[in-house]
Amino acid sequence: MNIYSVATISVNGVKKLINSLNFFSESIPPLFLRLLLAWEFGESGFEKLHGTNWFADITFPFPFNLLPPDISWGISTFFEIVGAFALTLGFATRFFSISLMVLTLVAIASVHWPEHLATLSDLIKGYRIVDEIGDGFGNFKLPLIYLIMFLPLLFGGAGKLSIDWIVNDRLNRSS
Numbered sequence: 751m752n753i754y755s756v757a758t759i760s761v762n763g764v765k766k767l768i769n770s771l772n773f774f775s776e777s778i779p780p781l782f783l784r785l786l787l788a789w790e791f792g793e794s795g796f797e798k799l800h801g802t803n804w805f806a807d808i809t810f811p812f813p814f815n816l817l818p819p820d821i822s823w824g825i826s827t828f829f830e831i832v833g834a835f836a837l838t839l840g841f842a843t844r845f846f847s848i849s850l851m852v853l854t855l856v857a858i859a860s861v862h863w864p865e866h867l868a869t870l871s872d873l874i875k876g877y878r879i880v881d882e883i884g885d886g887f888g889n890f891k892l893p894l895i896y897l898i899m900f901l902p903l904l905f906g907g908a909g910k911l912s913i914d915w916i917v918n919d920r921l922n923r924s925s
Contacts, residue, residue: 780909781840783899788837790896791850795830798823811859829853837903840912847904854893854900864888 805819805826814822830853833846864876865886876888908914 777910780903780906781911783903784837784840784843784908784912787850787896787899787903788834791830791837792834795827795834798827799831808860810856814856814860826853840908840914843903843908843912843914847900851897851900851904854896858890858893862888862890862893864890 803819803823805823809815810817810822817825829846829849833850836842836846862876864872865888866872872887877891877894878887878889879891880889907918
């Protein structure tokens, strides 16, 4: 076997690998994104469902501050639990992605954002994950990661392994 044959085999092997990765790119990555986000938001929703309402102790940004804490708690719990099930199935993925993104932005603004924000350095100090937030610098790293994880689902949809895909495929075939 000469060097040309080895190079041809290597190039063909790489092309086959790339084609295989491309084939699965519309199914596997969105599925795992959906499952991970569903786990995180479902876990949070079930904690709220079985926990004590602490929303009365925080200040929500406008217009969310117009709702009583009990209603905000219920809305948050509903979207986290129902959204988790919907993401798992890939049902109404874009709707629940944007809904959970709004919920996350409200959480960042009301709970995770730095209290003392005078400089860029103060903002950077809040880019972290901590359990206790006593120092006023916030902890918006994890919710920001969630927001970025939602972007492919919002713009690209749920992927091939989803109810959304099945419904869309059937609608396209019937028209």
